Amino acid sequence: LFRSHGTHVAGTIGGIGGNGFGVAGVCWKVKFIVAKFLGRNGGTTANAILAINYLTDLKTRNGVNLVATNNSWGGGGYSASLRDAIAAANAANILFVAAAGNNTSNNDTTPNYPSNYMQDSACPNVIAVAALTSTGGLASFSNYGATTVHLGAPGNGIWSTVPGKNNTSSYASYSGTSMATPHVTGACALYASINPTATAAQIKAAILNAATATSTPSLNGKTITGGRLNPDVLERTFAEHAAVRYAVERDAAGQAKVSHSGLAVNVRSEEHTSELQSRETISYAVFCLKKK
Secondary structure, eight states: OHHHHHHHHHHHHHOOOSSSSSOOOSSSSOEEEEOOOEETTEEOHHHHHHHHHHHHHHHHHHOOOEEEEEEOOOOSOOOHHHHHHHHHHHHTTOEEEEEOOSSSOBTTTSOOTTGGGGGSTTOTTEEEEEEEOTTSOBOTTOOBOTTTOOEEEEOSSEEEEEEOGGGOEEEEEEOSHHHHHHHHHHHHHHHHHHSTTOOHHHHHHHHHHHHHTSBOGGGTTTSSSSBBOOHHHHTGGGGGGOOSSOOEEEOTTSOEEEEETTEEEEOOSHHHHHHHHHOOOOOEEEEEOOOO
């Protein structure tokens, strides 16, 4: 599982859509940097810090356009050094999207790290993510927190990429807040691609404002926004990107349409449909590996 977990996360963030093959991720053209500090037997907080600092250094000293890190991992207690690493990433304008945890517990009373670093004033770049089912319910395993978890995203029965045998493509269904988190990370990269001057704070505000506008009963009193990830509200002026999972089809009149999970956005012309498949994203989404 330790190998397939990160591959599954990557597919959710950036699986290429519109090609009739495999799965469609949130941001179809995105560059990845892998920061692997965990293996079959887990890992250490010290190595997590090294990984985060390495990524921050890539941006501050080498000019890499790194928008967000995906942190589908967790464990251990509070670490001042890890907090400092996340704060340094914040200073470099890098979002830190983190899984809320899979213990069915309240993070307000039982902290989950690293997502609970969102409580630290030096770490406003943290976005903590709970998992939702396909019907919008809070997943049975998901942690929550009215003051410590920001929003929910799909995290139950998520179909995505996994390593195949002999260098072949393969796919599998996984569940966890690890699966919810990359939906949000992908949305951060997508927003940055169409708003290239946006700061980390502005991207986070857009994500959370869209969630607040998408009130979800299962998250009422369980998250800060009380809502779920909704790219449709996030950026209506780029409506061709509206769905987290895309399907391109034609309606009865032969008009191209993009639809998913009850969201439907008409596309005015074939040119727009082509743009949906070819818009270039230069943002970086980064992920760390561990089941959460």
